[in-house]
Structures are given as structure tokens and as C-alpha cells.
Amino acid sequence: MKQMKALIVAGPTASGKSALALMLAERLDGTIINTDAMQVYRELRVLTARPTPDDEARVPHALYGVRPAAEPGNVAWWREAALAQMAAAREAGRLPILTGGSGLYFASLTQGLAHIPDPGPAARAEARALLKEIGPAALHAQLAEADPTTAVRLRPTDSQRIARAWEVWRGSGTGLADWQARMTPPAPWRFAAIVLDPPRAELRTAISARFDAMLREGALEEVRALLALQLDPALPAMRAHGVPELSAHLRGESTVEDAGRRVELVTGQYTKRQATWFRHHALAAPAHLHTINARFTPSEQLSESINPQLLAFLESMA
Numbered sequence: 001m002k003q004m005k006a007l008i009v010a011g012p013t014a015s016g017k018s019a020l021a022l023m024l025a026e027r028l029d030g031t032i033i034n035t036d037a038m039q040v041y042r043e044l045r046v047l048t049a050r051p052t053p054d055d056e057a058r059v060p061h062a063l064y065g066v067r068p069a070a071e072p073g074n075v076a077w078w079r080e081a082a083l084a085q086m087a088a089a090r091e092a093g094r095l096p097i098l099t100g101g102s103g104l105y106f107a108s109l110t111q112g113l114a115h116i117p118d119p120g121p122a123a124r125a126e127a128r129a130l131l132k133e134i135g136p137a138a139l140h141a142q143l144a145e146a147d148p149t150t151a152v153r154l155r156p157t158d159s160q161r162i163a164r165a166w167e168v169w170r171g172s173g174t175g176l177a178d179w180q181a182r183m184t185p186p187a188p189w190r191f192a193a194i195v196l197d198p199p200r201a202e203l204r205t206a207i208s209a210r211f212d213a214m215l216r217e218g219a220l221e222e223v224r225a226l227l228a229l230q231l232d233p234a235l236p237a238m239r240a241h242g243v244p245e246l247s248a249h250l251r252g253e254s255t256v257e258d259a260g261r262r263v264e265l266v267t268g269q270y271t272k273r274q275a276t277w278f279r280h281h282a283l284a285a286p287a288h289l290h291t292i293n294a295r296f297t298p299s300e301q302l303s304e305s306i307n308p309q310l311l312a313f314l315e316s317m318a
Contacts, residue, residue, distance in 0.1 A: 004086075004090055004188070004189045004190065005190045005191075006086055006095070006096040006097070006189045006190070007028075007096070007097045007098070007192050007314075008097075008098050008099070008106060008191055008283050008284065009024065009097060009099040009193075010035070010099070010101065010106060010193060010194070010195050010196070010278055011101060011195055011196030011197065011275075011278065012196075012197075012198075012203065012278075013207070013271050013274065014049075014203055014206040014207045014267070015101075015198050015203065015206070016196060016206075016295045017100070017101070020099075020194070021097050021099035022055055025058075025059040025097050026059055029094050030059060030089075030095040030096070031060040031061070031085070031092070031096055032051070032061045032062070033061075033063055033085050033086065034099070034100055035078075035082070035105045036100035036102050037102045037105065037236065038240045039064055039100065040063060040066055040078070041067055041068070041240070042065045042068050042069065043069045043222065043229075044065075044069070044243075045065060046214050046219045046222045047214060047223070047241070047242040048240060049210065051064060060089070060094065063078070063081055063082065069229065069237035069238070070229065072235055072237075073236070075105055075108050075113065076108075076115065078105050078108070079109060079113055079187075082098065082105075096189075103278060103281060107283075110283050112183040112185050112186050113183065114181070114182055115179070115184060116168060116172075116176065117172050117179075119167040119170065120171045122171075123166075123168075123170040127164070127166040128234050130142075130166065131163045136157055136163075137156045137157070139159075139163070140156040140162050143165055143169070146166075146175075147165060147176065149175055149178065150176045150177040151165070190288075191288065192288035192290075192313070193283035193290065194291075194292060195283065195290070195291045195292070196291075196292055197278070197292070197293050198294060203271055207264050207267050207271070208264055210267075211260050211264060211267075214242065219242060220246055220250070220256075223243055223246040227247060227250065241263055241266055245259040245263045245266075288313075290313040
């Protein structure tokens, strides 16, 4: 039986992957499937640069704004939902085009996923309380005693992953690394991947312009509405780039200019980690992996020098 085909368009934040995916979806009769952990949240349209209503009217889009901020998403939930959307696209005679910047979400399809049980609210609350009380380094030290196999893989400053490892160990009695060793196989699809890897200087310029545009489009009002929900600050949506910084501004703790500089700094650091991850993780077989060192904006088309490369790449999926 011939494998089902899907296209991946990946890259760091502000690299222009959404614009490229939209253009390709129009040319290839594609359905765009969100592969960004923050764009799934309903309340974060502006700050996560979700596709506009006009974009969504041009081609089918899926898994954007489908969860309330109060309900944290995770890679296991996303994988199941993405597979359902991919099957629906194929049934409709359309090419699934997965686009986003969450590398682990892509990897859950192309490499498989470990099924980790829900640790439960008590374990989650304990992890958050310890993180707040003793800090990530001390919690990492405790994790090293309880689950050394997992701890050795984590940086002592990586508070989110340390807390996650702690709650899994406390809730299940088994270390996170042990659960991750019990992998499900990759999804039964044939993946081709385009990875955008723009120069750092271009990306920094794009990040700065992106924040200014978000302010004009209502980012402050979006954060104000999110804060009115009085959600747990540890929820993923409350840590999305721009939320902590603009929250501080709304509390009178910083100017909007200070918030902007901070957002640009943390987003720049994040894009560097994203780019590094994509360079070291293959999202498709070498013959079906194509890296483009350029940035795309909605007003741009592929240059004549890139067009033949991309067309040959897409033909290789046949």
C-alpha cells in the first residue's frame, strides 16, 4: 500500500513559514495544520501571530485557537488531533501541510511518541510549589536523587522541564526518561520537509517589526482580557512570549518600550534554540528534506533562484 504524503513547513518564530505554507497550500490544494504549541490557544490570536480570518478563508486551516487557555495542551493531545486532521484532509483530496515552530510536535509524528500518564493535580501542584519555593536548581538536585536518568538530560536552569520531570516521577512512580523509552512508532505517512533557516540579522529585524505590529493589532487588550480570567500563572498560555512582559507593563512595573525590548530579547533567544533544534533533528529522510536560508513575508513570492529548487523538491514527493 502506498504511503500517504504530508508536507512539513518548519522554522523559528518570525521566519515567514506561515506565509510560505499559505502560498504552497494555494498551489498544491493543501490544508494547513497548526504545529505550534501556543497557536492552539483561543485567547492568543494576536500574540501568537495566528493566521488572519482572510488567510483562513483562502485555504482550510486546522488546530488554530481550538483550546481555551485554561486547558493546557500537550504533545500527545496534539498528535492525536493532527492525525485526525491529516486523515480528513486526505479524505477531501487535499495535501496536509503541517506548519509551526514546535519541533517536538513534528517529532511526535515523524519519530514517534512516548505515552506518559497524567501525573494528576496533586503531583502538578507539588512540582509548581517546589519550583516557587526552592527554585529550579534545588529542584533539579532533588530530581537527580529520585530520577537520575532524567535529571542528567536537563539543564538545572530549565524550570519548566524540571517541574515536568518531577511531577511525572511523583505521579507515576516511574521516571520521565523511562516513559520516553516506551515509544510508539512514527505515523504511517511519508513526510517531506521544508525548513526555513533565515540569517540571524534578518530574524532580529523581523522580531522587532512583529512586536510593533502586535501592539497596533491589540496585543495589550488581548493580555488584559487574558489576565481578567485569573488563570494559574504556570499555565503554558500565561508564559507565551509577550504575556509576562505586557502583564508587567499593565501592572505599572515597566514601560511599553521596556516590555518590547524584553519580548524581543526572549523571542530572539527562543528562535536561536528553535533553529538549533531544527538543524540537529531530521524531519524527513534526507532526500525529502529541503532547507531554505531565506525569510518569507506575506507580500513576497519565492525568488526565481529558489523556485526551481522548491518545485523539484515537491515533485520528489510523488
